[in-house]
């Protein structure tokens with residue numbers, strides 16, 4: 325199943341709004357076929373793996389990171405392909421919560437195929453967190469907050485001058501994280517001091533470029549900012565509360581979309597209403613604190629760099645509310661930087677059903 329999950333990851337950035345899914349066909353303890361869902365609209369993982377296995381799929385076990393689908397979507401049902409191939413057992417990491425696709429396990433069992441669930445379930449949920457979050461009826465996107473901090477847990481020096489804390493490897497990985505999110509968000513303070521591009525510039529380009537989102541109560545984002553100037557090329561949204569109509573008009577002339585609502589939760593719901601199911605927030609301090617205080621962060625990713633920012637530095641979490649011990653989802657080194665992914669919320673495992 326870990327192999328199936330590794331195969332699934334090859335669809336990184338290319339399958340949304342579908343999940344990343346991988347499958348392996350095992351006969352007599354040997355892998356005889358592998359496959360994955362490579363791109364939205366392309367054949368599903370099981371179909372690719374069965375094609376690779378050919379006749380050796382007969383009597384084999386198929387391990388797949390999501391319950392095989394039971395519907396005619398862009399492609400025919402995977403359950404039909406599994407039954408036709410004569411497999412004897414299917415092991416799925418998690419059930420498919422999608423109301424139009426689910427029920428595959430029951431169909432397979434009715435055809436005499438053994439079906440089991442639960443192997444590597446946590447990793448399978450994590451890989452497609454936004455998909456499961458949306459399928460569970462969430463009204464806001466799955467929110468990941470990323471911060472780069474110093475050893476003294478600060479995000480900027482006393483002078484507040486923009487400065488890179490992490491090294492190249494960590495920065496490249498951040499681009500990979502951007503590529504698997506529907507939107508990338510910052511607070512207007514960060515937009516003003518850093519004038520960022522918020523695009524994917526390292527690694528594989530995602531199928532759909534993530535929308536840039538600025539949390540900007542009064543729509544202060546300058547028309548001369550990189551974000552506003554490139555809004556016609558890369559979708560850009562300003563989430564405002566009480567914007568000056570002249571500022572709105574000026575930004576809209578640049579192609580920026582202004583959404584006006586009150587409060588962070590309503591702002592996130594406005595994003596979800598536009599099809600944004602995952603949001604990757606990259607600071608700064610104000611927005612991070614506000615999202616944490618409102619309980620609107622699902623995953624917190626800290627990159628800690630081996631630097632000290634010294635007296636007067638801007639603390640990453642000053643004013644954030646106290647919280648219970650978080651579960652550590654992942655910990656990984658990028659050069660001398662350390663990444664830790666914390667779970668601030670758990671995803672429920674969907675129940676298999678028809």
Ligand code: AOF
Nearest residue numbers: 345361368369392393397398399422425
């Ligand atoms: C599988 N294997 O590899 C994937 C599945 O529109 P379609 O036909 O591509 O169907 C998309 C839905 O199918 C998706 O929302 C999810 O429920 C399931 N994805 N199922 O058996 C796969 N990618």
Ligand code: ZN
Nearest residue numbers: 368393401402
């Ligand atoms: Zn399928």
